[in-house]
Amino acid sequence: MKLKGLRRSRNIEDRRRSGGRGAGIGGVGLIVVLAIGYFAGIDVTPLLQGMQGGGVQSSQPRTLSAEEERAADFTARVLGSTEEVWSQLMPQQAGQAYRPPVMVLYSGVTQSPCGGASGATGPFYCPADRKAYLDTEFFATLAGRLGARGDFAAAYVVAHEVAHHVQNELGILGQVSEARQSASTAQANALTVRLELQADCLSGVWAQAVEGALEPGDLDEALNAARRIGDDHLQRQAGRVPQPHTFTHGTSEQRARWFARGYERGQMSACDTFGAERL
Template sequence: MRLKGIRRSRNVEDRRRSGKAGAGIGGVGLLVVVVIAYFAGVDITPLLQGQDPFAQGETQRELSPEEERAAAFASRVLATTEAVWGQVFPEQLGREYDPPVLVLFSGVTQSPCGGASGATGPFYCPADRKAYLDTAFFETLSRQLGAKGDFAAAYVIAHEVAHHVQNELGILPEVNRMRQASDKVQANALTVRLELQADCLSGVWARNVDGLLEPGDVEEALNAARRIGDDYLQERAGRVPQPHTFTHGTSKQRAGWFATGYESGEPGACDTFAADGI
């Protein structure tokens, strides 16, 4: 992806120098967090038990050159999402776009959706309208999951921003309401459609940054989508895929919906909730 000359977004909160995890949550606010965390798929069990393994003293450290490069990369990719959705929203959706903040962390951090670690992977928290990313995930994506290339990493950021797009459009709260009225299997099925829509919206973003793409970039994103499909990950863990437990979709579905978004370049093509047999 050609990012040379692309501005760095100002909507980045870099927590990697500081070990301070952030303020806790209690009272009625915790009940709200429980609902949001269930919807977002973030484990808040330690918080519910009154334990906060993420609480740390105030520490400062220097970032490595690799970490600095990761921040610059993430910031520039975020800037491209701001440019794309800042144009698509008024032109195709008839409204203004309010971009999210991208939180960069190292190892562990907290969000209103619960504690997070690098092991949880990137996620979007609708409670504070922020996307969270441990930049070490780029290495995991490349080395452990086999999704190599800078555009594979860019796709991950675009996917989390796509969840913010869903939040801006009122899709996230509506799906949350539907999930609360559903059993576990039905809730998982709704989450799959939500995640596939985010993949499709990531494809819309990719289409609209076409001038920044290099040969092989789209295939890198498609490969990344396949490598984080529920069936692939369950097989990789030595398990027989269990479709009723899927929360993100199969490798074929994820790559297919990204391709749909890329080929159309329009959010209107991403209605996974109206699609039969996704």
Template sequence: MKLRGVRGSRNIEDRRRSGGGGAKAGIGGVGLLVILAIGYFAGVDVTPLLQGLPQEQGAPRELSAEEQKSAEFSSRVLATTEQVWEQVFPDQLGIEYQPPILVLFSGQTASPCGGASGATGPFYCPADEKAYLDTEFFATLSRQLGAKGDFAAAYVIAHEVAHHVQNELGILGEVNNRRQAVGETEANALTVRLELQADCLSGVWARNVDGLLEPGDIKEALNAARKIGDDHLQRSAGRIPQPHTFTHGTSEQRSGWFARGYKSGDVQSCDTFGARNL
């Protein structure tokens, strides 16, 4: 992705020097319950793949050159989402777009939606309208999940911003109310549709930054979508896929909806809730 000439976003909150915003107790108690309650705003939960790995403890520290590079990359990608949605919202929806804050953390952090660690993956919290990202997840995405390339990492950020787009449109609140009124299986099915819509909206973003793309970028994003499908993650963790537990969709569904958004560039094409077949 050609980001050299892109100015970074100002909507960045960097907590990495403080070692994760003081959430040293990790996820537990009420924090864990809240994370589970709002888990459908997460890009991917890689906890099954990271069990047993040492977790970094929060402590004041200096950032490495690689960490600085990751922050600059994230800031520039976030800026592209702002440029895209600030144009798409009035053009396609007739309303203004208010961008989210992207919180960068290391190891652990806290949010109004509960505590989080790098193992939970990136997530969006509608309570404070912020997206949360441990930039170490980029390494997890590449090395452990097999989703390599800078555009694969950019897709992860665009996906969390897409949840903010859903929040701006009132979709998150509506789906949350519906989830609370049904059983677990149906609630999971609603969550899958929510996540696939975010993948499609990520595709809309990708279509609108076409001038910044390099050969192979879309292939990287499609591969990343496949690698974080529920069926692929459960197999990678040594489990037999259990469709009734899926909360993000299969590899085929995730890559398919991203491709749909990319091909159309139209928000209206992302109506996963009205689709009979996902």
């Protein structure tokens, strides 16, 4: 992805200098174990109990490495591109103004109104404070351990969380949350799958809008990332037989197909997963 010329977003809250990284399993290792738990719906508590060794939190300010600084710059520029895109598309296609979210960068652990954030949660969006949360070491996990390499794979992660904010702005998150209250576990999971696939599709709409910044292979990187974090793929990677009733994000094929649909059509209306008979 061509970053030159992309405006850096100012809606970045960087908490990585404040310390708070746990000792023990630490760093990428923590995220590897827990990201699998998050995406696949697996209880990884036994793994953590066996791997952690008396966590200690530091209150000393951290000095960010050059790699961490690059990750922040990359995230800010991708976030800036989402602001440009949705500030245009929301009024044009949804008839309402766009209020951009804040992206919280953290290292190890942090807090949010939606609960504690750590490698266990993976990147996520909290509608309560309209902020997206990202431990930038997840980029390394995505490339090294999950096999989703390339800068546009990382950009897809940022765009996906921003897409959840778009859903929040449209009132979709609230509607799904309300519907989940009276649903069975399987029904609630099915609603969440439709929500996640819609976010994948909206990410594809964003990708088409920034097509001028794409380089050869970028689209393939995003599609590969979508496949690598499909519920069926992650459950197989964890040694489990895929169980569709536990899926919360969709299969690899579904995630890639809905992203491609958004990219090909460039219209928010193409992302109506809730009205689709086939996902």
